[in-house]
Amino acid sequence: MLQYVIRRILIVIPLLLALSVLLFLYVHAVPGDPIAGMLGPNGSPELIAQIRADRGLDRPLLEQYADWLAGLFRGDLGVSLLTGQKITPVVIARIPATVQLTLMSLFFTILIGLPAGFVAGRHRGTWIDKVLSPAALLGLSMPVFWIGTLLILVLAVNLHWLPTGGYIPFTQNPARSLQLTFMPAFALGIHLSPFLARMVRATTIELQQEQFVIQASMKGLLPRTITYRYLLRNAIVPVLVILGLQLGTLLGGQVIIEQLFNWPGIGRLLVEGAIQRDYLVVQSLILVIAAVYVIVNLGVEVLHAWLDPRVRL
Amino acid sequence: MTEPLLKVTGLTVEFLGRHGTVRAVDDVSFTIGRGEIIGLVGESASGKSTLGLALMRMVPSPGRISSGSISLEGQDLAALSEAEMRTVRGSRISLIVQDALATMNPVTTIGEQIEEVIRDHGDRSSRAERMTRAATMLREVRLPNVDQNLRRFPHELSGGMQQRVAIAEGLVLGPQVIIADEPTTALDVTVQAQILSLLREICDTRGTSIVFVTHDLATVAEICDRVMVMYAGRIVESGTVREVFRQPAHPYTKALLSGLLPLAGEPLAELDTLSGQPPRPEDWPTGCRFHPRCPLGEALDHPEICMTDDPHVDESQPHWAACHFAELQQPALTEEVAG
Numbered sequence: 031m032l033q034y035v036i037r038r039i040l041i042v043i044p045l046l047l048a049l050s051v052l053l054f055l056y057v058h059a060v061p062g063d064p065i066a067g068m069l070g071p072n073g074s075p076e077l078i079a080q081i082r083a084d085r086g087l088d089r090p091l092l093e094q095y096a097d098w099l100a101g102l103f104r105g106d107l108g109v110s111l112l113t114g115q116k117i118t119p120v121v122i123a124r125i126p127a128t129v130q131l132t133l134m135s136l137f138f139t140i141l142i143g144l145p146a147g148f149v150a151g152r153h154r155g156t157w158i159d160k161v162l163s164p165a166a167l168l169g170l171s172m173p174v175f176w177i178g179t180l181l182i183l184v185l186a187v188n189l190h191w192l193p194t195g196g197y198i199p200f201t202q203n204p205a206r207s208l209q210l211t212f213m214p215a216f217a218l219g220i221h222l223s224p225f226l227a228r229m230v231r232a233t234t235i236e237l238q239q240e241q242f243v244i245q246a247s248m249k250g251l252l253p254r255t256i257t258y259r260y261l262l263r264n265a266i267v268p269v270l271v272i273l274g275l276q277l278g279t280l281l282g283g284q285v286i287i288e289q290l291f292n293w294p295g296i297g298r299l300l301v302e303g304a305i306q307r308d309y310l311v312v313q314s315l316i317l318v319i320a321a322v323y324v325i326v327n328l329g330v331e332v333l334h335a336w337l338d339p340r341v342r343l
Numbered sequence: 344m345t346e347p348l349l350k351v352t353g354l355t356v357e358f359l360g361r362h363g364t365v366r367a368v369d370d371v372s373f374t375i376g377r378g379e380i381i382g383l384v385g386e387s388a389s390g391k392s393t394l395g396l397a398l399m400r401m402v403p404s405p406g407r408i409s410s411g412s413i414s415l416e417g418q419d420l421a422a423l424s425e426a427e428m429r430t431v432r433g434s435r436i437s438l439i440v441q442d443a444l445a446t447m448n449p450v451t452t453i454g455e456q457i458e459e460v461i462r463d464h465g466d467r468s469s470r471a472e473r474m475t476r477a478a479t480m481l482r483e484v485r486l487p488n489v490d491q492n493l494r495r496f497p498h499e500l501s502g503g504m505q506q507r508v509a510i511a512e513g514l515v516l517g518p519q520v521i522i523a524d525e526p527t528t529a530l531d532v533t534v535q536a537q538i539l540s541l542l543r544e545i546c547d548t549r550g551t552s553i554v555f556v557t558h559d560l561a562t563v564a565e566i567c568d569r570v571m572v573m574y575a576g577r578i579v580e581s582g583t584v585r586e587v588f589r590q591p592a593h594p595y596t597k598a599l600l601s602g603l604l605p606l607a608g609e610p611l612a613e614l615d616t617l618s619g620q621p622p623r624p625e626d627w628p629t630g631c632r633f634h635p636r637c638p639l640g641e642a643l644d645h646p647e648i649c650m651t652d653d654p655h656v657d658e659s660q661p662h663w664a665a666c667h668f669a670e671l672q673q674p675a676l677t678e679e680v681a682g
């Protein structure tokens with residue numbers, strides 16, 4: 031197991047390195063000088079050149095890249111081109127908000143997707159399946175910003191149940207913090223759960239045709255035992271793998287949702303960086319997000335092996 | 344013999360197909376006494392496995408038992424509700440199949456699998472006590488290293504050990520009847536022999552009856568008391584192993600015994616006496632269902648009666664065959680097989 035994890039990490043490192051090169055080149059190839067953009071019409075060529083020199087932008091690209099990379103290994107994501115501030119502390123400050131939103135989104139995704147898919151699969155072809163399956167399709171086709179906007183319109187604007195957006199740290203006021211998390215997380219949950227539901231439905235249908243599930247009835251086991259121990263317990267494994275894969279979609283959705291709900295997470299930081307052409311922020315953040323994605327999926331694989339005794343890493 | 348343990352009367356299983364209903368098992372009747380091992384032999388499409396499942400009331404959809412009764416100690420299983428039937432399955436009648444691994448929950452340990460069966464059949468004792476009971480049963484089927492294996496997962500055991508676990512699971516609640524559908528086919532010869540002698544031993548010590556569904560005549564000769572030969576959804580011959588093997592009365596049985604009909608696999612191409620596939624339920628011929636392939640019918644120049652009339656039999660006889668010309672059959676030279 032440990033050996034496997036180490037081997038996987040060794041594969042991941044060159045992958046991330048390649049990504050870093052791509053990111054670096056891509057971001058530098060984007061037209062528009064961020065410094066000129068920042069200074070606007072007041073930016074005299076001398077001032078621009080001075081700030082560029084300050085930030086080290088006049089150096090050869092290779093040197094800049096090496097510098098950035100060396101920093102990354104020390105956990106230093108570099109400095110913002112615009113403010114000259116270190117990026118790492120800014121990112122760290124955003125982590126709690128992002129983690130909170132991610133966990134709550136996953137919670138809603140599972141809360142909606144797992145039972146819906148399971149019930150539809152268990153009662154395949156009945157009215158309940160015929161209602162749930164188109165509902166899932168509808169959910170799949172709704173863009174996340176649209177779901178978010180709809181929630182704001184209904185829950186905040188019309189019903190006044192929840193504020194339209196904002197964030198309070200959990201440590202400061204847990205109840206209020208959760209209340210504020212509800213809408214953005216729920217929107218992401220609705221966005222992600224249809225896919226999960228479809229996979230769970232397919233898994234459940236497949237499982238019910240497995241000999242060991244059929245045999246469970248031959249043993250005279252209670253329907254309850256068959257549902258929990260034979261079906262759900264075996265469906266958990268694919269669910270986990272799907273959630274790991276969906277993390278990418280989730281992070282993408284967060285970029286939009288954080289914008290919509292004024293949520294100060296990593297996603298919003300990324301958007302801010304992109305709008306201001308603060309490309310060091312953008313390239314560092316994307317790399318961090320990619321690394322998180324890869325690590326989480328590795329974690330999922332390990333968990334998978336632990337939950338399914340047949341898998342040996 | 345007193346009242347038989349299991350008495351099946353007129354059991355018919357129908358499948359609802361695109362071209363109407365077809366009968367996979369057609370009006371089958373037989374009895375099994377306590378502690379008896381009865382072999383159910385036939386080709387792949389003969390309906391033998393469906394009959395086994397029907398006894399459990401587990402015919403897969405779109406099939407169903409359309410008529411007949413299955414009387415276990417005087418109680419008609421065919422008339423029970425699904426919830427009542429659940430309590431019978433696994434406790435009074437259980438099924439052991441060929442691929443033991445495929446029948447076990449891959450994510451639960453051996454001990455838990457058996458413990459669940461005990462619990463779900465209303466055992467109110469503690470989990471630890473049920474585990475002990477499972478362990479005792481596993482020792483009885485001579486699973487090695489029971490204490491370690493209890494905590495292992497099904498795929499971690501060898502094929503023979505898996506089959507022992509499946510047998511233990513089927514036996515733990517002391518059923519009166521076991522339906523064993525090719526339980527040893529997937530195993531290698533040595534293990535096969537061990538499992539067979541285990542089944543025989545269980546039968547003798549516990550008085551459990553076994554319906555042994557198989558295509559392997561050698562196995563039947565080895566462990567069965569009686570044998571029923573199935574062809575095209577019907578039992579065509581029934582009798583003690585000795586009688587049937589020494590004096591097969593039905594041309595089909597005779598063909599099986601002289602090795603003319605390979606039961607699994609492909610029929611041999613060069614056969615001129617018995618050619619063709621066993622018919623599918625949707626196109627069973629009229630009259631005697633064996634007539635298109637029957638060597639005796641051919642020798643007798645295709646008597647009219649074979650094509651028009653169903654041979655009827657006196658099922659109360661200890662040895663009978665569903666053939667109009669059963670008396671004409673000569674004793675087969677099958678001494679070696681029966682011996």
Ligand code: SF4
Nearest residue numbers: 631634637649666667
């Ligand atoms: S009844 Fe006729 S066709 Fe059928 S087995 Fe006997 S001889 Fe053959």
